[in-house]
Amino acid sequence: MAVDLASRQLPVTAPVPNEAPVVRVVDLWKQFPTSRSLGDLLRHPLGGPPSPAIADVSLELYAGEFVGLLGPNGAGKTTLLKILATLITPDRGTVTIAGHDVVTASASVRRIIAPVLANERSLYWRLSARENLELFAALLQLSGGEVTARVSEVLDVVGLADAGSKMVGQFSAGMMQRLLVARALLGRPRVLLLDEPTRSLDPTAAHTFRAFLREELGTRRECAVLVATHRTEEAFELCDRVVVLNRGRVVAAGRASELGEALIGARYAVHTLEPNHSALEEVLASGRARRVACKSEGNGTWWRVELEIEGGDNAAGPVLAELVRGDMTIARFERVVSPLGELIDRAIARTISWQ
Amino acid sequence: MTTRAALALTQASWRTARSYRFSFFLSFASLAATIIPVYFVANALQQFMAPVISTEGRDYFGFVLFGTAMLTLVSAALTSFASAVSGGLSSGFFEALMVTPTSLGALLAGQTGYAFAWALARAILLVGSGALLGVEVHWLRLPEGLLLTTVMVGAYVGIGLIAAALVVSFRTNAAIPHGVLVLSTLLGGVYFPTSVLPPLVAPLAEWLPLTPGLRALRQTLLLGYPVSTIADDLFQLVGLALAYAIVGTVSLRLAFRYAKKAGSLGQY
Numbered sequence: 376m377a378v379d380l381a382s383r384q385l386p387v388t389a390p391v392p393n394e395a396p397v398v399r400v401v402d403l404w405k406q407f408p409t410s411r412s413l414g415d416l417l418r419h420p421l422g423g424p425p426s427p428a429i430a431d432v433s434l435e436l437y438a439g440e441f442v443g444l445l446g447p448n449g450a451g452k453t454t455l456l457k458i459l460a461t462l463i464t465p466d467r468g469t470v471t472i473a474g475h476d477v478v479t480a481s482a483s484v485r486r487i488i489a490p491v492l493a494n495e496r497s498l499y500w501r502l503s504a505r506e507n508l509e510l511f512a513a514l515l516q517l518s519g520g521e522v523t524a525r526v527s528e529v530l531d532v533v534g535l536a537d538a539g540s541k542m543v544g545q546f547s548a549g550m551m552q553r554l555l556v557a558r559a560l561l562g563r564p565r566v567l568l569l570d571e572p573t574r575s576l577d578p579t580a581a582h583t584f585r586a587f588l589r590e591e592l593g594t595r596r597e598c599a600v601l602v603a604t605h606r607t608e609e610a611f612e613l614c615d616r617v618v619v620l621n622r623g624r625v626v627a628a629g630r631a632s633e634l635g636e637a638l639i640g641a642r643y644a645v646h647t648l649e650p651n652h653s654a655l656e657e658v659l660a661s662g663r664a665r666r667v668a669c670k671s672e673g674n675g676t677w678w679r680v681e682l683e684i685e686g687g688d689n690a691a692g693p694v695l696a697e698l699v700r701g702d703m704t705i706a707r708f709e710r711v712v713s714p715l716g717e718l719i720d721r722a723i724a725r726t727i728s729w730q
Numbered sequence: 731m732t733t734r735a736a737l738a739l740t741q742a743s744w745r746t747a748r749s750y751r752f753s754f755f756l757s758f759a760s761l762a763a764t765i766i767p768v769y770f771v772a773n774a775l776q777q778f779m780a781p782v783i784s785t786e787g788r789d790y791f792g793f794v795l796f797g798t799a800m801l802t803l804v805s806a807a808l809t810s811f812a813s814a815v816s817g818g819l820s821s822g823f824f825e826a827l828m829v830t831p832t833s834l835g836a837l838l839a840g841q842t843g844y845a846f847a848w849a850l851a852r853a854i855l856l857v858g859s860g861a862l863l864g865v866e867v868h869w870l871r872l873p874e875g876l877l878l879t880t881v882m883v884g885a886y887v888g889i890g891l892i893a894a895a896l897v898v899s900f901r902t903n904a905a906i907p908h909g910v911l912v913l914s915t916l917l918g919g920v921y922f923p924t925s926v927l928p929p930l931v932a933p934l935a936e937w938l939p940l941t942p943g944l945r946a947l948r949q950t951l952l953l954g955y956p957v958s959t960i961a962d963d964l965f966q967l968v969g970l971a972l973a974y975a976i977v978g979t980v981s982l983r984l985a986f987r988y989a990k991k992a993g994s995l996g997q998y
Contacts (some may be wrong), residue, residue, distance in 0.1 A: 462995050490829050492826075501749040510828070515830055
């Protein structure tokens, strides 16, 4: 049974209610045919219960909005992106992109969307970045006269203007990722679908890349962007909203920070000399906070105690005040970003407990 | 727009092939290495083969040269679609192509365009070299020759599309391209006329587009016969081409529809 978490006071944000959504997914359902061995067929001729890849998923995306798709492996994130990209036909439900149905008007949809699903092997490694983009400009049916200028423009946008004539095989992983985005931007898409866009980037490059995506796609170009990701930073830094999927179903949706708070609570780290100080023990015993982790800072003197504080950020101040009043030595008290994996686990666990 | 997209893909393949300079040079060198031994062997066999090939040509070197040239084109038609599709599916490149507004037909034409262009260049070089080495070609019949070549290649494209459809659906071409190529080489009249085939396999040879195609092509370009003389072979060839093209196109469309349902377009 599907559980509507929105009705259970989980935050579901509708960011731009006055505008029509660019992407509208309604009651989407997709179940893949399963291949079964002869022995299995003989033992269970009717088969087991169906296991859908996408089950009754509904969501909307607005211009300029970034929505993150989260979930464990096999949750249905990539399937959903591929249905939007017209690469997979849904069994039932409707998906419209700027009013065009992905099944009956797939050619029109392909003029509006730009998926970055494929990896760097989908580039011609023996050609230059410019030659790769010129090829896709022709496939995207840009007029011959605008190709050169447009290719230069997108190369400039992704910071590859100086590498345009370099062979793609000599690019770093980050440069290839940027080139894939440049390729997606060629056709001036209104909707961008990104499947783990920073998977092959180091943390610094990933941060820069996310800042670029946010500025260029969200702010300047007003693209609606759907990002499937496993990275906490991606969901929290990049996305206006996140949708958590599990076994093809939406188990939670809302702003990443609010969702984290609702599911995990406000999490703070206390850097202290006394991890077992009586003031802290009192706070824990009263149930206003829960100790999540406690580890030495490395020199054996200072400790980092992670607390989940009941009542959210508003309750963090009073907890800190009580610790200070109790003479606990505190060097730092800071907000901690909830780990994405934990957020997903909690969302899934909460759904299961309601079923 | 469709033609432009197909040409852009072909150009990308050409640029890639050209970037491997040594391999590119070797391909041309191997062509010369093919012609020279064939020239000497064919001349050595001329007096034995002349009566056997008399309905399709006078010179055995020219006979074999035309057979080899057409086999080059047939090979491209049979294998290029399935290999383009399987390569594209395994690398994810096909997925990147399929999300553009370009039609499937244009994408496939573009993906195989270089293979066809290269095969055509080899065929032209073979026939051109043959002419330089003394093969008598009736150049005035070239338009009819081109028509026959186009229909013959078109028929094999149909079979190539069936193989590509199998790759899309089942990730195997069931050895169709290789099997048809071997049968065409042995039974299609490449190295000897089909009139010498044993009665048991002769009917099978008539289902291969190469059999009527090559027969008519040689009669046109090597003997200078008019279209009226080769009409029967031309009709047979057109019939086979239509049948294979229809089956191939329908199979491929169904295969892609199935792959979209099964979600297997991006997996190998």
